[in-house]
Amino acid sequence: MLRLKLALLNVLRNGRRSFITLLAIQFGVISLILMGGFFASMYEGMREGVIRSQLGHIQIYQQGFNQFGSQQPEEYLIDAEVLQKVTKLVEELEQVELVTPRLNFTGLLTDGSRSLAVVVEGINPEKEALLSSAVKLTAGEDLFEEDTDGALIGDGLFKSLNLSVGASLTLMATTADGSFDARDVTAIGAISTGTREVDNRFMRMNLQHAQELMYTEGVTRLVVLLNDTKHTDEVMALLSEVFQEQGLALELRSWNDLADYYHEVVNLFDGIFFVVQIIVLAIVLLGIVNTMVMAVMERTQEIGTIRAIGGTRGEVMGLFISEAFILGLIGSVLGVIFSILLAQGITAASIMMPTPPGSSQNYPIRIFTEADLLWKNGLFGLLIAVISSIYPAVKASRMVITKALRFA
C-alpha cells in the first residue's frame, strides 16, 4: 500500500518531468494509432476497391482453369447447364449478395485505322452494375442488356484510341472452335476500374454478344459478391463442400488468392509501418530513459536512505518500475483517447489524398480506430514506458549505498 503510494507520489512530485514523459508516451501511442488507422483504411479501400471493381469475393471456374486455362481458355469454360445449376446453388446462401457470369477473352479492337489488343469481358450488365460499384463511368452512359452491341471501353484505352461516345469499332477474336471472327461494337461509354494498367486495355460488353462472337454458350467464371468481406473463408469452405457433394468439377478462388497487387502494397506498407514503429520506439525510449535517469540522479540520496533502512535492490528497482508503469498507464490511456478524437477529426475533415501509385482515383483521408489497433498500441505505450525504466531502475538499485548517502 504505502510502497505503491510512494511510487504515485513520486510521479506527482516532479510535475514537469512527468508531463514530458507522458507527452513522449502519448506521442508514441498517437502516432502509431493514427498511422495504423490510416493504413487500415487504405487497405480496406484498396481491398473493397479491387473486390468491387474486378474480383468479387469469390470466383468459380471450371476445374483446371487456373493451371491450364491461360493456354486454352476455350477448353475450360463453364457450360450453360452447369452455369445455371451453380448460380442457383450459390444464390441460396444467405451470405451471398449476388453471383454473376463473365466471359473473358483477348481480342483486337480496331477503329479502322488502328488496332489494339484488348482484354474483353462479357458481362451481365444489371448484376455487374451492382457488383462493380467501384467501377466509375468517366464518359458516356452505362451498359444495359438492350444495348446489344454496346461496349464500355477502359478509360485509358478510350483516350489512346481517341474515341468519342458512339464511335463504331470492330472487335476481332479467336472463337471457341479455333476460327477467327469479328463483330461490330459501339463505344457507349468509358470506365475506370481504379487500376490504370487495367484501364489501358480493358473493355466490357454484353455477355450474349460476347458469346456469339466466341461461338459459345459457356462462361469463363462466375463471380460471387458477399454481403461482407469477412465471410469469404466461410463461404469458400461451404461452396467447395457443396460442389463436391453435387459432383461439380469446379474450382474456387477468393479475392485473397487473386489480389496480388493488394498483397504487395500491404506488405510494402506493413514494412514501412514496422520501420516507423522502430523509430517511434527509439524516440520514446530515449525520451523516457533520459528523464528517468535524471529522476534517479536527483533522488540518489533518497535511494541510499531506502537501501540503508533495509530496502533491497529489488525494492528500489520495483519503485522506479512502478513509477514508469503508472506513467505508462496514464500516458497510454490519454494517448488512446486523443487518437480517437484526432482520427475522428481528420476523417471528418475529408482531406483529399494525392492519387496513390497505380491508381486512377483519389480518396479522402480516413483513419480507422478499431479496438484491436487501440488496445495493441495502448499496450505498446505501456510496455515502452516499463521497458525504458529498466535501465534507470537497475542503475538506481546498483548504487553503492555509502556513496549514494553522501550525495547531496
Added chain:
Amino acid sequence: MAVVKLKGVSRYFPVGNKPITALDKVDLTLERGEFVVLRGASGSGKSTLLNLIGAMDDPNEGEVFIHGKALSSLSDKQKSQLRSHYIGFIFQSFNLIPVLTALENVQYPLSLQRIANNEAKDRAAQALAQVGLADFIHRRPNQLSGGQMQRVAIARALVTKPDIILADEPTANLDSETSKQIMDLLGSLNRETGVTFLFATHHDFVLSRASRILELKDGHIVKDEQLQNLNLVDQIASGEKVG
C-alpha cells in the same frame, strides 16, 4: 551475545596509486544497551567504521559480526534484510522522504518488512508519540523544524525494534539547544528500550550521557573508556529487569 563484533577489521581506499588506510586492524565489541560515543578528528575513520557496522560497506580485511552473523557470508539481499531487522540509522541530514508524511516515513521501514498497513500505522504512531511528535504525524518534512525532522528519523530508526542504532553526527545540523534535547531523547530511549546506540560526534556535551567513549585516530582505536554513568549495561549486569 555481543550485538556487534569486529575482528581485525581494515578498510583501505584507493586514492591515486597508494591506498589510504581508513581503518587499521580494529577489534571492537559492543554489548546490548550500551550508549557509545565515537570521537575523533575529521578523517579519523568514524564514518567508515559506522558504514562497516551498518553492513553498507565491506572491509578489506577482518570480519564484522552483527547479531552473531558474519557479514562476509551474506548476500546483498541478506544484508538488506539484516539492516531492516537489526540496525537503525540516523543521519546527519535526517534523510526523510520528502513526499511522505511523518507517519508514513516512520511506517515505511515496516512496509519494507511487508508488515500489514494497519499494524505498521499503529506502530509508527506509537514510535512518533515516543519521540514527542504525536501532534505532528500528518506533516510533511518541509513542514517540520530540524529538531522535529530528526525526531521523525529517530522514530523511523526505532520502529523496527533494532539491536543497534547507528548515528553519524546526528546533531551536526541542529543548534545546540535542539542538539541537547535530541541527546536527552536518545539517552532516555536507550534506557527505556535497551537498544544499543553508537554515534559519531564532535559535540562534547554528548560525552556526559555516554556509557562508553571510543576515540579513533588514523584508523586506530586509541581510547576505549567505560564510564560509570547510569545506563543499562550496569543494570543488566546487576540483574535488574529491563522494561
